[in-house]
Amino acid sequence: xxxxxxxxxxxxxxxxxxxxxxxxxxxRADQQLEVETVDVTSLESLPVVCAVIPARxxxxxxxxxxxxxxxxxxxxxxxxxxxxxxxxxxxxNFAEGVAYALNKPQQLHIISGEALPPGWxxxxxxxxxxxxxxxxxxxxxxxxxxxxxxxLQKPDYFLLTDADIxxxxxxxxxxxxxxxQEDLDLVSVMVxxxxxxxxxxxxxxxxxxxxxxLYPFRWVNSPNNPTAAAAxxxxxxxxEALEQIGGIQAIRxxxxxxxxxxxxxxxxxxxxxxxxxxxAERLVPSEVEVSRSTASPGRIWLGLSTLTRSLRPYPTxxxxxxxxARTAYTQLDYSPLLLLGTLLGMTLIYLVAxxxxxxxxxxxxWVIAFIGLCTWLLMTLAYLPTIRFYKCPFWLAFCLPAIxxxxxxMTLDSALRYWxxxxxxxxxxxxxx
Numbered sequence: 001x002x003x004x005x006x007x008x009x010x011x012x013x014x015x016x017x018x019x020x021x022x023x024x025x026x027x028r029a030d031q032q033l034e035v036e037t038v039d040v041t042s043l044e045s046l047p048v049v050c051a052v053i054p055a056r057x058x059x060x061x062x063x064x065x066x067x068x069x070x071x072x073x074x075x076x077x078x079x080x081x082x083x084x085x086x087x088x089x090x091x092x093n094f095a096e097g098v099a100y101a102l103n104k105p106q107q108l109h110i111i112s113g114e115a116l117p118p119g120w121x122x123x124x125x126x127x128x129x130x131x132x133x134x135x136x137x138x139x140x141x142x143x144x145x146x147x148x149x150x151x152l153q154k155p156d157y158f159l160l161t162d163a164d165i166x167x168x169x170x171x172x173x174x175x176x177x178x179x180x181q182e183d184l185d186l187v188s189v190m191v192x193x194x195x196x197x198x199x200x201x202x203x204x205x206x207x208x209x210x211x212x213x214l215y216p217f218r219w220v221n222s223p224n225n226p227t228a229a230a231a232x233x234x235x236x237x238x239x240e241a242l243e244q245i246g247g248i249q250a251i252r253x254x255x256x257x258x259x260x261x262x263x264x265x266x267x268x269x270x271x272x273x274x275x276x277x278x279x280a281e282r283l284v285p286s287e288v289e290v291s292r293s294t295a296s297p298g299r300i301w302l303g304l305s306t307l308t309r310s311l312r313p314y315p316t317x318x319x320x321x322x323x324x325a326r327t328a329y330t331q332l333d334y335s336p337l338l339l340l341g342t343l344l345g346m347t348l349i350y351l352v353a354x355x356x357x358x359x360x361x362x363x364x365x366w367v368i369a370f371i372g373l374c375t376w377l378l379m380t381l382a383y384l385p386t387i388r389f390y391k392c393p394f395w396l397a398f399c400l401p402a403i404x405x406x407x408x409x410m411t412l413d414s415a416l417r418y419w420x421x422x423x424x425x426x427x428x429x430x431x432x433x
Contacts, residue, residue, distance in 0.1 A: 002365055006365075012349060012352045012375050019382070023213070024217070025216070040177045048077045048154065050152075051080045051161060053163050055087065056085035067102065071102070072167065079108075079134075092110050119253055124257055128247070131242075158239060164311045166310075178301060189305040190303070192305055193310045200314055204390070208389075211229075217304075220301075228265070230261055241265050244265075326414070349404075353375035354372070356371065
């Protein structure tokens with residue numbers, strides 16, 4: 001038995017040494033939007049931006065979100081299209097009230113959402129309607145409430161953002177400067193998630209840590225690496241890049257839509273000729289794939305934000321559990337084999353070390369205990385930059401094994417919900433996959 005435990009802990013230690021040395025330096029949490037100096041005044045022309053916000057029963061948070069967007073210090077043109085996705089809590093009224101209170105009603109356009117068609121997720125259908133409204137604003141539309149503007153300049157970029165995000169006053173200026181100066185097709189930031197209550201401090205930083213490990217940001221940001229990801233709360237995407245992949249409808253059935261969008265943009269790339277030809281997203285079987293021989297990789301960037309933050313509270317274990325369980329099994333492509341591999345992998349990577357320390361002390365086997373402790377310290381050091389980023393007590397870094405155990409149970413529960421036909425439940429809708 002001791003030999004088996006020794007073999008497992010040596011394997012776990014080897015995995016951690018490999019992760020820290022060769023896995024995109026994911027643990028450093030150093031890809032941050034605000035660390036770079038931004039100057040949009042040096043641009044020859046300021047891009048036109050249209051923000052699209054899908055909102056379903058967001059009356060509690062929409063006022064703060066809209067206020068932060070309407071008060072952006074971006075010197076270029078910004079129009080905001082809020083898609084009221086059949087809310088029952090007067091979300092649209094609160095949004096309109098904010099615009100009038102700030103004396104900026106001409107910047108806000110409210111679209112009354114239509115019924116969800118088959119084959120679409122609710123959020124993506126709302127975004128699609130917002131983009132359609134942008135493109136047809138110069139034509140009379142019964143769904144657009146915008147008495148102040150009858151035409152709109154064609155946008156250079158779309159800002160796709162959630163209804164629960166409070167944007168730093170310079171967020172859009174930084175995003176645009178990043179995109180233009182580095183010729184990026186898509187710029188996304190994982191906004192600072194709320195981390196105030198006990199369960200948020202215990203589990204939310206780990207959520208970001210696991211995301212960075214799954215999609216190392218340095219790999220995402222390299223055009224030479226196929227890894228692609230984005231954070232759906234805040235995405236700035238070039239209009240031509242969106243058209244190039246066939247629009248939002250190319251990913252219309254995906255629940256993890258942000259990563260699907262990033263993957264589509266990065267895979268589609270830029271055609272070698274000057275005339276753009278719509279290509280489809282690889283995730284949609286009915287569409288035609290883009291030829292790699294005629295395109296260079298699309299350029300995307302993903303980082304953390306220290307200032308733009310999410311307003312969505314997760315004050316209890318249950319709220320965080322539901323958030324993770326909603327899409328965890330989707331991330332595994334609904335595969336029982338991938339689920340089994342994930343459960344074994346999480347056990348080997350995160351749980352073997354503390355178990356080895358305990359067993360080594362019980363058996364008096366100091367070699368097993370020492371190697372287990374070294375492995376535990378390695379994962380603690382890897383987690384520490386994320387803990388510091390969220391300004392949580394440093395001792396929480398030592399709790400990563402227990403935290404990983406909870407996330408493993410959430411992943412298992414996600415699969416159980418899917419098998420029971422309850423997968424992907426959100427805002428009163430269920431997406432079984």
